[in-house]
Amino acid sequence: LVSDTIVNAKVAAAKGIPATSCWLVKSEPEAFSWDDLWNAPKRTTCWDGVRNYLARNFMRDGMKRGHQVLFYHSNAEPTAIMGICEVVREAYPDPSQFDPASDYYDAGAKRDDPRWMMVDLKAVEAFAHPVTLQRLKATRGLDGLELTRKGSRLSVQPVSEAHWEIIRKLGAKG
DNA sequence: GCCAACGTTGGC
DNA sequence: GCCAACGTTGGC
Numbered sequence: 217l218v219s220d221t222i223v224n225a226k227v228a229a230a231k232g233i234p235a236t237s238c239w240l241v242k243s244e245p246e247a248f249s250w251d252d253l254w255n256a257p258k259r260t261t262c263w264d265g266v267r268n269y270l271a272r273n274f275m276r277d278g279m280k281r282g283h284q285v286l287f288y289h290s291n292a293e294p295t296a297i298m299g300i301c302e303v304v305r306e307a308y309p310d311p312s313q314f315d316p317a318s319d320y321y322d323a324g325a326k327r328d329d330p331r332w333m334m335v336d337l338k339a340v341e342a343f344a345h346p347v348t349l350q351r352l353k354a355t356r357g358l359d360g361l362e363l364t365r366k367g368s369r370l371s372v373q374p375v376s377e378a379h380w381e382i383i384r385k386l387g388a389k390g
Numbered sequence: 391g392c393c394a395a396c397g398t399t400g401g402c
Numbered sequence: 403g404c405c406a407a408c409g410t411t412g413g414c
Contacts, residue, residue, distance in 0.1 A: 242412090244412090270397095290412060290413085291412055295412085295413075349413080366394090366395080367394070367396065368412095369410085369412070371411085392414085393412105393413100394411100394412100394413095395410100397408105397409090397410085397411100398407105398410100400407090400408105401405095401406095402405095
C-alpha cells in the first residue's frame with residue numbers, strides 16, 4: 217500500500233517539481249504591494265499575470281492548498297520579503313490570457329486549452345521585520361536560495377523548508 | 391538610467 | 403536543431 221502523498225511526490229519529481237510546501241512569489245509594489253494584499257477582501261487575491269512556463273509549472277503542479285508562500289517586493293525600496301501567504305485555491309485558468317484589453321493577453325491561448333494558470337493567495341502573517349535582500353544575502357544558512365542566485369528572475373520559485381524556517385524567524389523577530 | 395542575465399522567437 | 407536578435411526582469 218502506497219500513500220497518495222508518496223505517489224504525488226513521485227509524480228511531481230518526474231515533472232521536475234520539487235516536493236516542497238514552501239514557495240516565494242515576487243511582486244513589484246507599484247503594481248501590487250503587500251499592503252494591497254493585506255487590505256484586500258479576505259486578504260486574498262488571484263495571482264494572475266504569470267507568463268513564464270517554469271513559474272507556471274510550479275503553480276500548476278507544485279502549489280497545493282495550505283502551502284506557505286513568501287511575498288517578495290522586487291524593484292522596490294527596499295527590496296524585501298514582506299510576509300507570508302497561504303495557497304487557498306489551487307491552480308485554475310488565468311482569465312487575463314483571453315482578454316485582449318489586458319496587458320497579459322495571449323493570442324495563442326485557447327479557452328478549451330488554457331496556457332496560463334493562477335492560484336489564489338491569502339496573506340496570513342505580516343512580518344514585523346521585512347527581510348531585505350541585503351539581509352538574505354548576508355545570512356548564513358541561506359546559501360542556495362533561488363532568489364539570491366545571480367541572474368535569477370523566476371517570479372514563482374520553490375523554497376526549502378530549512379530556508380523557510382530561517383526567513384520566518386528573521387521576519388518575526390528581526 | 392544602466393546593463394547583465396535570462397527566455398522566447400524566428401530565420402536558416 | 404542552432405543561434406542571433408530581441409524584449410523583459412530586476413538589482414544597482
